Structures are given as structure tokens and as C-alpha cells.
Amino acid sequence: MKISVTSIFAFIIYAIIIAPVLMVVGASFTETRFIAFPPQGFTLDWYWRALNDRALMGGLWLSVTIALTAVGISTVLGTMAAIYLARPKAFGGAVLSSFFLAPLNVPAVMTAFALLLAFTRWGLINWYGLVAAHVVLTLPYVVRSVLVSLAGLDSSIQRAAGILGASPLRVFWHVTLPLIRPGVVAGAIFSFLISFNNVPVSVFISSPGSAPLPVVLFNRMQWLAEPSVAAAATIAIVATISTMLILERRFSFYQSMFR
């Protein structure tokens, strides 16, 4: 096999990305009481610990419910927004576009700070506040990826459906939605990842007793670098990767996102 410079380069990049993940996974098997890499010995005790750790599992559960709810909301809202923005004569299209895409350009900490100020006043430092914050955070990804799908759509296809007797709602349901589905799915999946892994916004909005998993891990690492943290992280990583693989098989969404 011939090894080109590009493939060596690609390999190095992959290694840099994967290495920290492998270190976390490796560290979760250590027999020492503190996180160590390479692991000393091999044990599954830390997984047992993690699974019985109410704060960690509570965080995981919270993360999952927040992510699923936020993704559901932002997928629906984002798709509707994108369809509106894609119209040639969208009222205030340019302004709305930058409004919806703003969170992509503003540092997450700034968004988080703004949300903290607002949500403290509105008494939203709770589950609902977290969901709302994550909707704000994930909406741009849905809008963007649906807009990409819509841009590739021949508008005469929708007109054809209309003149064949389909009301605008049925045109959307029978024609537009099936054709932009790859974009919607891709947007939803990216949103899930963004929400599930978010620290900066969640740190501000969550209250000490009930924080999403990444925040719990973040706090634990600061005070108590126990290998159970690595175990919980590994569980989250494995769950994420397998979900991605299944979805990729089913929808080829990476392809549709970057075609």
C-alpha cells in the first residue's frame, strides 16, 4: 500500500481528535483512586460507582430529557423559520436570518450571560429555562441545515404540486417535507449533539442540585477527579457514537449535510 502525505496528515489529525477520547475511556478502567492515564490495572468498579451515583445519573437523565425536548422544539421552529426565510420575498428576511443565525457568531459565554440575566428575572433557572436556552442554542443549526436543503430544491416542483390541486399545507406535507427531510434530520442530530454536550450555557442556567451531565462532570473534575467521572463520560461517549452510527446508516445525514 502506498502511503501519501495527505493520508499521513489525515491520520495525525484523527489521532489528535481521538486521543483525548481514548484517554478518558482508558482512565475509566484504572484501579487507582484518581484519574490516571495510562490506567493502572483493570477494573469495572468505576462504572458500578457511576451507575449508582445519583448526581451523575440524574445529570444524564436531565441531559437526555432537555436535549430531546429542545431538539423537538427547535426542529419544528427551525424548519418553519427556514421555510419562511427561503421565500424570495420574506418580510425582513435579512434581519431575521441574522437573528436566527446570531448564536452561531456570538461566543457561547456571551449568550449564556445574556440568558442568565433574562432568566433570573423571569424565574427560569430550572428545567424549562434549560430547555429554552438549548432551543436558542440549537435553533441556528436547524435553520442553517434546512436552508441548505431548501436552496437545492427546484421551486417548480412545489408549484407542480400546487397546480395539481394540493393546498399549500398538502404541498408542504407531501412534497416539500419529504424532499428536505435529510436537512431536517441532520439539523436535529447536530442540535442534539450541541445540546447534549453544552457546558457554558448550562452552567449559568442550572441550579446546583439539578445540572445536566456535562456540568456535573465539569464540577466533579474540579473538586474530585475520581475515575467514576471518566466512566460516566465513557457511557455518554459510547451512547452518542452508537446513536450517530445508527442514524448515519439510516439517513446518511453527513452526506446530506455536506453535499
Place this chain on the structure above:
Amino acid sequence: MSDSLALSLSGVSKSFDKTAILKGINLDVRKGEFISLLGPSGCGKTTTLNLIAGFSKPDAGDILISGRRVNDMPSHHRHLGMVFQGHALFPHMNCFDNVAFGLRMRKAADSEIRSRVGEALELVRLSGMEKRFPRELSGGQQQRVGLARALAVKPEILLLDEPLSNLDAKLRKAMQSELRAIHTKIRTTMVYVTHDQEEALTLSNRIAVMNDGRLEQLDTPEGIYLQPRTRFVADFIGSSNFLRGTVIECRPGSVVAKLETGENAIVRTDKNLPAGSEIQLGVRSDRILVLSADAPISQGALSGKVLDRVFAGSQFQILVEVASGQRISVHLNEAPSANVVPGASVRLEIAPSNWMILQ
């Protein structure tokens, strides 16, 4: 009278961004008629069709379908069919589902859907292709599915927007005759948009020639070709030459005009043109005879010098410079005599009935 009209546009105008694109279109289409909107690209043909289809609304004027004003009726209530330039088939549905779409939207019974889809696909000679997806079909087949899809609902009017322009020349010819055959068979009113004069001439019962948002002339193909009303129509359809002239004598059924070349021409016309009026004259390239300079002099001939002689397959094309410096192109079906070569002096004879008085 009005119930024999499938479509009627009166004073239809449309602007985009304050630019007037359609400037008062009046057009009546009879039931069962095949009418073409012919004009150069950008003249507003698609805009007109989109207004008829209900994809946009006119700024002024009325659109009547079967006598009913439809200005404010949404597209999906107009009961029309449309074939698009790109096939615009639903890529996620197979042929059957594509053709069945309109019937399903009308909540037709399954048995009726099956028989109507079968009929429509048979009409376009695609029986057996029900399970194929659009991407598995050739360009011509895709366009035929598009036609079947539009016809399956038995629309009041079928709108076609340059449906053949993406096909290669040979396939286009074949599809033209197929379309003619289909129209003859089902007699659905068709409004066909094209910028191809030959297509319009061969397919249509009548042609509406459009120019810059206006309708220049509405007539049968023969009428458009033989009696163009304006210089634009004469120029756009077929090959024509133009000369200005002044009427010097008015006879019953004809006038004598002094051309800008200094020569006189006899022009047949029923119009009563007083002496001294300025007229724009035109003559088709294939309605001119080329005689050698020493032939017996007849009234109404132009003398000139041959600039070029080209054999173009089905005809000979000769370019002649006349006294005023204009170049007259002549198309001959038979080879001109051997002495008609570049540099030679010739006389161009134009029969009085072949002169066209244009606006």
C-alpha cells in the same frame, strides 16, 4: 360566445420591482385550441403563464378561465395542468405516484386512480414504467411523465412552459409530433410557451407573438408568416428585409412607393394610403427573385451587387447590396444561375403581393 372561450386575459399587467414586465395583455383562447406564446427570451412569456397558473397575481387586468374571473383564486383551485421546462417531477415518487398525485389530491377512488393513471401513461406511450423513479428515466421520458401527470386530472387548460427546450434537436422533433397527435386526440385547450418559431408554427392553431411585455400579433401560423403586422413580427419569424418608402401614387388595390433606394415599388394593399405617406416595407427573403442585370426591365425591381453566395443545405442564400447600401438577403430553393457570384450586378424582383406594409 364567451362560453366557447377557455381563457381570456384582458389588460393584464405585471411589474416586478417597479419594472413593467407585462404591459396590458389581451388574449382570448378558444376551447380546444392549441395556442402558442412566442417571443424572444425575457419578453414575459413565463410571467404570463405564471399569472394564468395562479403562481402570482396581476397588478391590473382580469384573467378568466371558462368565463370565471380567477384573479383571486389560488392555484390549487384553478383545475389546470402544467408542464414545466425542467420536468419538475416529484423525485421521491415513482411514475405511478407522480401521475396519480393530482387524482389523489382530488380524493379519487383507488380504482379510478388506477385506470386514469394507466390511460395517461398509455397516452404518452410509457405503459409499464409505473415503478420507475424519475431519475431512472431519460430526459424525453421524464417530460412525457410530466405531460401524463398534468393530463391525468383532465385539466381545463394545459399550460406548457418550453417543455421541450432541454431536449436535443432530434428528440424535440419527435416530441413535437407526439404532442400534436395527443392534442388532436384529446382536444384539451393548450397554451404553449416557446421562443422557437418553428415549434410554434408547426404546433399551433394560433400564435400570439409577444415582444417586451406586449402582444404584437395574434393570428394563425399562416397569418403570422404571410401577413405580419409589425416589423418585429416580420423580423422574428422567418427571414425578412426592410426598406422605407414614400407613397407617390395610390391605385385601387395597390400603391406605388418610392423606396429609399430611389427605385419604385408596386405594393399590393387594401389600405387607402394618401400620396406622401411614409411607409415601412418588408419582404421575405424567400419571396424575392434574382435576375441577371441584363434581363428585360420590369417595374418594381431593385438593382444591386452580389456580396456573397452560400449553399446552406436546403437553400441557397445570397446577399445583395442595393443602391441605398442596405443588404438584402435572398433565399432560393433552386441554384441561381452561374453568373450570380460575388461582384456581379443583379436585379431583384419582388411581386406586388410579396411586399408587406408593416408598423
